Amino acid sequence: MKGQLALMTEPGKLQIQEYTVPDPEPGAIIARILRSNVCGSEVHIWCGHHPAKKRGGLGHETVAIIEKLGAGVTTDHAGQPVKEGDRIVATYFIHCRKCYPCQKGQFWMCDNAYRYWGRQPEDAPHFHATFATHWIVHPEQTFYKVPDTVSDQAAASANCAQSQVYFGIDMTGLTYGDSIVIQGAGGLGLNAAAIAHEKGAEVIVIDGVKLRLDEAKRFGAHHVIDMNAYPTIADRVAAVQKLTGGRGADYGMEVTGVLDAFPEAFQLIRPGGTMISMGTVTPGRTVPYDPAFALRRGVQTVTALRYNGPYLKKSMDFLAANRDKYPFDSLLDRDYGMDRIVEALDDSAARKVRRASIVMPA
Numbered sequence: 001m002k003g004q005l006a007l008m009t010e011p012g013k014l015q016i017q018e019y020t021v022p023d024p025e026p027g028a029i030i031a032r033i034l035r036s037n038v039c040g041s042e043v044h045i046w047c048g049h050h051p052a053k054k055r056g057g058l059g060h061e062t063v064a065i066i067e068k069l070g071a072g073v074t075t076d077h078a079g080q081p082v083k084e085g086d087r088i089v090a091t092y093f094i095h096c097r098k099c100y101p102c103q104k105g106q107f108w109m110c111d112n113a114y115r116y117w118g119r120q121p122e123d124a125p126h127f128h129a130t131f132a133t134h135w136i137v138h139p140e141q142t143f144y145k146v147p148d149t150v151s152d153q154a155a156a157s158a159n160c161a162q163s164q165v166y167f168g169i170d171m172t173g174l175t176y177g178d179s180i181v182i183q184g185a186g187g188l189g190l191n192a193a194a195i196a197h198e199k200g201a202e203v204i205v206i207d208g209v210k211l212r213l214d215e216a217k218r219f220g221a222h223h224v225i226d227m228n229a230y231p232t233i234a235d236r237v238a239a240v241q242k243l244t245g246g247r248g249a250d251y252g253m254e255v256t257g258v259l260d261a262f263p264e265a266f267q268l269i270r271p272g273g274t275m276i277s278m279g280t281v282t283p284g285r286t287v288p289y290d291p292a293f294a295l296r297r298g299v300q301t302v303t304a305l306r307y308n309g310p311y312l313k314k315s316m317d318f319l320a321a322n323r324d325k326y327p328f329d330s331l332l333d334r335d336y337g338m339d340r341i342v343e344a345l346d347d348s349a350a351r352k353v354r355r356a357s358i359v360m361p362a
Helices: 040-046 152-156 159-171 187-198 209-217 234-244 261-268 291-297 311-321 338-349
Strands: 002-009 013-020 030-038 063-070 087-090 134-137 143-144 179-183 202-207 222-226 248-256 269-277 301-304 334-336 356-359
Touching: 002 338, 013 179, 013 261, 013 338, 030 087, 030 152, 040 338, 063 134, 063 152, 063 187, 087 152, 087 159, 087 311, 087 334, 134 222, 143 248, 143 311, 152 159, 152 311, 159 187, 159 248, 159 269, 159 301, 159 311, 179 187, 179 261, 187 202, 187 209, 187 311, 202 209, 209 222, 248 261, 261 291, 269 291, 334 338, 338 356
Parallel strands: 179 202, 179 248, 202 222, 248 269, 269 301, 334 356
Antiparallel strands: 002 013, 030 063, 030 134, 030 356, 063 087, 087 143
């Protein structure tokens, strides 16, 4: 059986390659991709902003169907029985359980996280990334069965956007009665709004695109701040303070990917509050930052790169429990075929779409 995959030969250039789909090794799965989204990470790589990845496969935010089970695979990582034909989601990274961070219980910081995702397509078993017809789910990856009530569209975002913000929020201890200001109403921000809302927090979302702000309201934001109406940092700080009794928010989350949003966040958060940073993912780019301001305000900073594997199951449960409350399917606002991946990447880079999704042939 032959499969196809997209190879970025250099930033901004792509070609489709074909390889034989291998049999799975013991403990592994051969999965057939149903759809794979264009995440902000792909856009950074495509535009040449990644410090290391200048060539290779793309795609990691996906939902797939089991095509072949390797020897010994009878359940997912929650103990749910699985069979060929079941839909699954899987972490695109691994927990090797042997490196120093893993030994310290910091599985999300595994030194070998991209052992497979970072490999080149010509390196067997070839299907390491998810802009492809097939995907190898290795034994070190965590995977879960998708509940029947969760759509492909909703499930596709879970193994990156939703699980990451869920993990980041849980790292802070945010709870009922707290307030959180979320900078950015893209996929990460909207998922974060829904999760924070369900935890009982007062949710404030900042963005400059009306469509995104309208979506934020549908995803649980109690208040939205339009950057067009509040064009300066001082304006936005005053708006947040007005909504929080003059204090500032208990928590802030930066998910814009815009460098200037990072130092601004510290002014939106109350003294003694917590900043969750996960939007700025391109190393080497800097912005002026006043560390003494953050120190004197006592603002803690929490970073969340990836997440612990079981959060993918928490995301599946969250989607199943709230499928009628939040419009998760609408997070993907345009579908593209495999022959239009370049268009999907370019449209995403130009912000013509909120979340492009590559739908693979049946």
